[in-house]
Amino acid sequence: MAVPVRTKTRRRQQLEQALLYPLDWTEERSGLVGAVKYFLFRKVPGDISWGHTLGSASLTAFLVQAITGAILAMYYKPHPDTAYESIQRITNDLTLGWLVRGMHRWGASVFIILMFFHMARVFLFGAYKYPRELNWIIGALILILGMFEGFTGYLLPWDQTAYWATVVGVNLQGTGPFVGPFLINILNGSAHIGVDTLSRFYAIHMLLLPGAIFALIGLHLWLVIRLGVTSPPWSPDGAGSGDPDGDGRRPARRGLSRRSRGGTE
Amino acid sequence: MSTVQRHKNRRVVEREATYKQYKADVASRGKPFYPWAMFHDTVMSLIVVSVMIALACIWYFTSGESAEDVGWLGPRYAEPADAGTITFVPRPDWYFYFLFYLLRIFKWPNTVILGTVGIPTILMILLFALPFIDVRRERRIIRRPVAAVAILLTAISMGILTYKGATAEEATAANEKTINALMEANNLPDDVKPGVQLFFQSGCTSCHTYAGEGSSNAGAPDLTDIGSQEGKDAAYFKRYVANPRAFGNNVMPVFEGLGDENLQQLANFLEASKGEAGPGGG
Numbered sequence: 228m229a230v231p232v233r234t235k236t237r238r239r240q241q242l243e244q245a246l247l248y249p250l251d252w253t254e255e256r257s258g259l260v261g262a263v264k265y266f267l268f269r270k271v272p273g274d275i276s277w278g279h280t281l282g283s284a285s286l287t288a289f290l291v292q293a294i295t296g297a298i299l300a301m302y303y304k305p306h307p308d309t310a311y312e313s314i315q316r317i318t319n320d321l322t323l324g325w326l327v328r329g330m331h332r333w334g335a336s337v338f339i340i341l342m343f344f345h346m347a348r349v350f351l352f353g354a355y356k357y358p359r360e361l362n363w364i365i366g367a368l369i370l371i372l373g374m375f376e377g378f379t380g381y382l383l384p385w386d387q388t389a390y391w392a393t394v395v396g397v398n399l400q401g402t403g404p405f406v407g408p409f410l411i412n413i414l415n416g417s418a419h420i421g422v423d424t425l426s427r428f429y430a431i432h433m434l435l436l437p438g439a440i441f442a443l444i445g446l447h448l449w450l451v452i453r454l455g456v457t458s459p460p461w462s463p464d465g466a467g468s469g470d471p472d473g474d475g476r477r478p479a480r481r482g483l484s485r486r487s488r489g490g491t492e
Numbered sequence: 493m494s495t496v497q498r499h500k501n502r503r504v505v506e507r508e509a510t511y512k513q514y515k516a517d518v519a520s521r522g523k524p525f526y527p528w529a530m531f532h533d534t535v536m537s538l539i540v541v542s543v544m545i546a547l548a549c550i551w552y553f554t555s556g557e558s559a560e561d562v563g564w565l566g567p568r569y570a571e572p573a574d575a576g577t578i579t580f581v582p583r584p585d586w587y588f589y590f591l592f593y594l595l596r597i598f599k600w601p602n603t604v605i606l607g608t609v610g611i612p613t614i615l616m617i618l619l620f621a622l623p624f625i626d627v628r629r630e631r632r633i634i635r636r637p638v639a640a641v642a643i644l645l646t647a648i649s650m651g652i653l654t655y656k657g658a659t660a661e662e663a664t665a666a667n668e669k670t671i672n673a674l675m676e677a678n679n680l681p682d683d684v685k686p687g688v689q690l691f692f693q694s695g696c697t698s699c700h701t702y703a704g705e706g707s708s709n710a711g712a713p714d715l716t717d718i719g720s721q722e723g724k725d726a727a728y729f730k731r732y733v734a735n736p737r738a739f740g741n742n743v744m745p746v747f748e749g750l751g752d753e754n755l756q757q758l759a760n761f762l763e764a765s766k767g768e769a770g771p772g773g774g
Contacts, residue, residue, distance in 0.1 A: 266525070267525055267526035267530070268524045268525065268526060269524070269525050270519060270524060270525075271518065271522055271525050271528070271529050272517070272521075272522055272523075273521055273522055273523045273528075275529060277532060277536070280532050280533050280535075280536035280537075281536075283536065283537060284533075284537055284539075284540045287537035287541065288540055291540075291541060291544060307573070311572045311573070314569055315568075318552075318568050318569070319557050319568075325552040325568075326545070326548050326549075328548075329547065329551050329552050330545060330547075330548045332548070332551070333544055333548055333551060333565075334544045335585075336586065336587070337540060337543060337547070339587045341540065347643070350622075350639070351643070352631060353626075353630065353631030353632070353633070353636065353639075354631070355626075356507070356623060356627075356628075356629065357511065357629070358507075359623075360623035360624065363622060363623050364620055364623070374588075377585050377587060377588070378584075378585075378588070381584065384569050384570075385572065386569045386571060386572055387570040387571045387572070387574065388583065389570070389573060390573035391583075391695075392582055392583055392584045392585075394745045395582040395584075395709075395710060395743075395745070396584060396588075398710075398742055398744065399595070399710065399743060411742060419746060455514065455515070455518055457631070458514075460632040460633070461632060464521075465517075466513075466517035466518045466521070467513045467514025467517055467518075
């Protein structure tokens with residue numbers, strides 16, 4: 228009976244080897260498989276809560292924006308003569324065009340709200356403190372760039388709301404000291420809001436800002452993986468909540484220390 | 493303690509020890525990201541995508557192809573952009589409402605820079621500097637009274653400003669009757685009537701107020717007695733409205749597009765605006 232089992236195992240071994248070969252090949256040349264394994268099976272504090280899902284939820288919202296945005300870009304025509312008509316066509320005529328545009332339009336609000344909630348969670352948990360200061364700054368940059376995405380995207384339908392909100396918005400930025408007037412020229416592309424402004428906003432909205440946001444999200448995630456996520460500060464069993472004096476002892480009043488109270492740990 | 497650590501201050505030593513402890517705790521008692529945390533993340537992401545689809549559906553199915561068919565969440569699109577007609581209501585997307593309303597509080601020209609640049613810049617600096625201002629190791633919000641008060645005040649003021657921005661009254665283009673009453677109350681001569689009509693129809697009242705009409709936005713001044721200011725005559729107003737930038741005003745849009753004749757009418761009206769007393773009462 229031992230013999231058939233051995234054959235089966237060998238066959239399975241061969242099969243597994245054949246299946247895993249591409250993975251081994253990739254791993255040997257890039258180390259990517261190990262990186263993904265590390266990402267998936269790294270330890271996180273055992274007491275993390277639903278509040279910790281807001282970051283990945285923001286990422287999901289951003290990815291939806293990227294995908295729906297790419298589809299919209301295939302049909303949108305960034306010129307004052309054609310932009311409005313192309314928006315009408317996307318919304319009313321194209322199959323599921325309304326869904327893609329609707330998700331992009333409302334997804335923008337969802338993305339902004341989630342970023343604000345995520346930031347509030349990080350603030351309440353004091354998760355921006357040492358050694359995560361840099362990641363707070365990167366996050367704040369993503370939030371501001373995200374709001375600029377909202378500002379530049381608002382003009383693209385080229386309707387009255389879009390046009391006049393942008394007239395006022397651009398002019399407001401023009402009140403900035405020293406750089407204000409230059410900012411107006413950079414954004415408008417000319418003295419007035421017109422052809423150049425629309426293509427400029429389009430390029431900023433779908434190339435410049437998303438590229439920057441993607442890069443910053445990459446950095447943000449890298450730091451999250453490197454530094455780890457914080458336990459909720461009220462958690463009695465929170466990671467790192469013991470030993471507040473840095474003297475190698477844990478305080479008696481916290482959950483973590485219960486084990487060390489008797490000095491038997 | 494090592495030699496290096498002896499030179500560090502107590503705060504640095506403490507926070508390094510806490511983080512070391514955190515790493516050790518996670519290594520010994522943590523759970524693997526997959527499947528433990530990833531399950532929660534996936535559920536939350538599915539909810540997010542569902543909410544987006546739901547919003548898109550509600551928006552699309554309650555509105556119509558026409559720009560007037562508003563639906564529950566707003567129209568699919570407004571009328572096409574037109575730089576000429578200018579019966580516009582400048583209003584940003586909702587997450588800029590707090591900024592939009594902040595600008596109503598400050599008036600042109602003295603303090604508007606506070607609203608457009610000053611306060612947002614200070615808030616932005618505070619946002620970026622937060623981890624360097626709050627360097628204590630304490631993370632429980634109940635034991636961080638300053639942080640707790642700060643976030644509460646920020647949330648409340650952002651909420652109020654957003655709400656005020658959302659419910660702020662729009663300027664309404666005055667009808668014939670209102671215009672006549674307004675002209676009489678301000679003792680305006682009959683020949684400036686085309687200018688008054690133009691003023692109300694061209695969207696000036698979206699930012700300017702005039703004898704209680706219109707809504708104050710972006711720090712634009714009240715124009716009821718603008719004509720009584722020294723050195724400001726029709727020629728001055730005409731040049732100003734045509735291109736406010738030439739006068740250092742970068743907030744007001746350029747109205748060159750109105751054309752020479754319309755600009756002259758507007759300028760005549762503004763020149764005749766000497767407050768409630770009017771030109772006759774001096």
